[in-house]
Amino acid sequence: MSAAKKAASDAGRTKRAAKKASRKRGAAKASRAKPVAKKPARKRRRLRVDPERATALLDALAAHDPNPKCALDHANAFELLAATILSAQCTDVRVNLVTPALFARYPTPADLAAAEQPDVEELVHSTGFYRNKAKNLIGMAQRLVSHFDSEVPRDMDDLLSLPGVARKTANVVRGECFGLADGVVVDTHVGRIAQRIGFTRETAPVPIERDLMKVVPRDQWIVFSHRLIHLGRGACPARKPRCDECPIETLCPKRGL
Numbered sequence: 728m729s730a731a732k733k734a735a736s737d738a739g740r741t742k743r744a745a746k747k748a749s750r751k752r753g754a755a756k757a758s759r760a761k762p763v764a765k766k767p768a769r770k771r772r773r774l775r776v777d778p779e780r781a782t783a784l785l786d787a788l789a790a791h792d793p794n795p796k797c798a799l800d801h802a803n804a805f806e807l808l809a810a811t812i813l814s815a816q817c818t819d820v821r822v823n824l825v826t827p828a829l830f831a832r833y834p835t836p837a838d839l840a841a842a843e844q845p846d847v848e849e850l851v852h853s854t855g856f857y858r859n860k861a862k863n864l865i866g867m868a869q870r871l872v873s874h875f876d877s878e879v880p881r882d883m884d885d886l887l888s889l890p891g892v893a894r895k896t897a898n899v900v901r902g903e904c905f906g907l908a909d910g911v912v913v914d915t916h917v918g919r920i921a922q923r924i925g926f927t928r929e930t931a932p933v934p935i936e937r938d939l940m941k942v943v944p945r946d947q948w949i950v951f952s953h954r955l956i957h958l959g960r961g962a963c964p965a966r967k968p969r970c971d972e973c974p975i976e977t978l979c980p981k982r983g984l
């Protein structure tokens with residue numbers, strides 16, 4: 728090897744060794760570095776609802792709307808079950824426009840159980856997700872016929888075994904048809920107004936329901952939900968609430984939004 732080549736090779740080796748040493752120093756430094764202190768998670772303030780204000784508010788709602796009825800038109804538990812399945816992602820008003828023709832054509836679980844899916848799809852088309860809803864309606868009716876003697880069961884687990892029936896639907900049917908309250912039904916109106924009146928700070932239905940079950944006495948769970956739905960369709964819609972027409976105006980922290 729010539730002297731010049733040898734010198735170049737030595738220089739290369741020295742450079743690589745220096746780089747390696749530098750990497751080692753970096754790693755050692757990193758391992759000595761103090762761990763970054765994690766910011767403590769901000770504690771959420773516990774929701775406190777003044778019991779006197781809550782009672783006054785519930786009384787005012789009751790005085791304004793003493794016998795609230797379910798917003799979904801129905802003549803029996805089977806019809807309410809079908810209407811509630813259809814109400815997913817759809818307004819009650821729209822469902823009430825669709826169900827008369829559905830119930831006229833399929834008045835019993837046996838009739839609906841024997842239905843052709845495209846026929847049911849056509850009838851429920853305007854409620855959205857019509858393929859899935861038609862499939863669930865027929866499946867629900869078939870299971871009522873095969874497992875429950877064509878009767879709507881009152882047991883929560885039995886209801887949850889029906890296609891298209893989740894906890895909210897089961898709560899609606901148990902509350903309205905059998906007077907059994909397992910929780911507060913939280914739809915879009917109930918969730919929004921519960922926040923406005925300060926009964927919850929939550930935004931998802933399950934934690935909202937949990938908050939409401941603490942504030943509202945159990946014997947009012949069913950009617951409270953109906954009352955808020957009526958209020959949401961009346962003075963307190965999502966946009967532009969009309970607080971001057973509201974029966975709980977003086978008790979609502981969001982009046983005049």
Ligand code: SF4
Pocket residue numbers: 920923924962963968969970973974975976977979980981982983984
């Ligand atoms: S006072 Fe206004 S914001 Fe409060 S519930 Fe009534 S309409 Fe809604």
